[in-house]
Ligand SMILES: Nc1ncnc2c1ncn2[C@@H]1O[C@H](COP(=O)(O)OP(=O)(O)OP(=O)(O)O)[C@@H](O)[C@H]1O
């Protein structure tokens with residue numbers, strides 16, 4: 012008998028069904044991956060298990076006993092912990108205080124025993140092999156470190172079920188390895204692990220079993236060894252996806268952006284390149300190579316020490332993002348959560364937020380045109396939302412990301428810079444984004460795409476720049492755009508000059 016059994020779980024939000032009679036069994040000592048498109052119901056199902064939501068139908072059995080949790084604390088007391096898609100640590104408390112919040116050791120006088128608190132945290136970290144000082148304030152930690160602390164917290168509650176909602180979507184490859192190591196250790200200790208992810212490579216690396224959800228329906232559970240990527244994708248989206256990258260060759264136009272000898276001490280040095288009309292320029296490199304810093308500098312979010320930026324042949328001074336926007340640039344940043352989505356407001360309002368000028372006729376907003384364009388965008392990007400009037404807060408994590416992308420795509424800039432455009436986004440929606448990028452290039456726009464996903468860089472780019480430790484180590488075109496050459500430049504082992 013499986014340790015955790017979900018039987019016929021259904022959940023409705025305002026009458027709309029988010030989960031439809033879903034049954035899943037999770038064993039001890041297994042890593043069970045939950046996969047499905049944005050809005051499929053993954054987070055909702057696991058929030059029910061973790062006591063944040065209650066199911067409308069169905070039962071949960073834990074070690075053979077029926078359970079029903081009144082709240083998250085209730086679930087934790089039953090040794091079930093969930094690490095959320097949106098991490099919410101208390102920023103000004105220390106790591107140790109965060110872990111033992113509400114159960115801090117007290118001294119004889121009934122006051123907080125700080126020494127003991129630190130010692131407890133140190134002991135815990137040593138046991139599971141985490142190298143973080145428990146005295147550090149949470150706000151000083153990286154996303155990956157916060158994940159590790161959250162796992163440590165789960166261990167401290169002796170969690171037998173650990174749920175991780177897209178834990179690797181925002182952390183570097185090196186940190187991902189640390190996370191895997193810890194997860195494999197917990198698995199060996201007999202913990203049942205539920206792992207939600209959109210990254211297919213990762214899924215096949217960690218999963219013992221895989222469960223697929225689609226639009227709130229249970230599609231199936233299979234051992235990972237019996238599945239391959241193509242089968243998994245068709246289970247997820249209900250059809251075969253033959254061509255993920257919609258790249259259509261477009262004749263490349265005149266130079267629109269020239270970057271000359273751009274330097275920012277400690278971040279990147281002497282970067283020069285040209286971007287043309289109709290061109291999709293990929294920027295590849297390992298985490299920490301300086302890619303994000305470079306595009307942020309071009310966009311005026313950081314100031315360069317030296318170098319020039321020319322737009323259509325004329326030197327421009329870009330001191331802040333507003334200057335950049337006036338010059339026809341837009342940047343969709345890597346960390347889209349920070350990007351001021353107005354969560355309580357409607358999806359439509361958020362999408363049209365940056366673009367009010369478009370509809371400004373005689374000082375009035377043309378509501379009809381605006382609504383039609385927003386609806387087009389929602390359809391094109393396949394945002395799963397009941398109507399443009401639904402608040403963004405009710406959307407799934409990936410669909411919120413799509414709203415941010417849509418908001419910037421609506422501004423139709425001449426030069427669109429996208430930093431990790433498909434992070435956290437399911438494979439079906441990725442294709443839609445690639446289609447949009449291709450469409451923009453066909454319309455005469457130019458795109459810079461920073462990406463850590465090599466298949467995406469290879470599938471979409473006309474030309475690829477590779478950065479390594481702040482230096483431009485490669486500029487690849489045509490046949491040179493392949494995994495081997497990109498990786499060689501990214502690690503700066505350029506054996507032969509192309
Ligand atoms: N609090 C809420 N209020 C209203 N609707 C909600 C709420 N939470 C989730 N939903 C809806 O339930 C459905 C499932 O959402 P869920 O967050 O479980 O998706 P997901 O599979 O985790 O997607 P993603 O990969 O994008 O994170 C979506 O249609 C979403 O809009």
Ligand SMILES: [Mg+2]
Pocket residue numbers: 053054055096176407408409
């Ligand atoms: Mg989710």
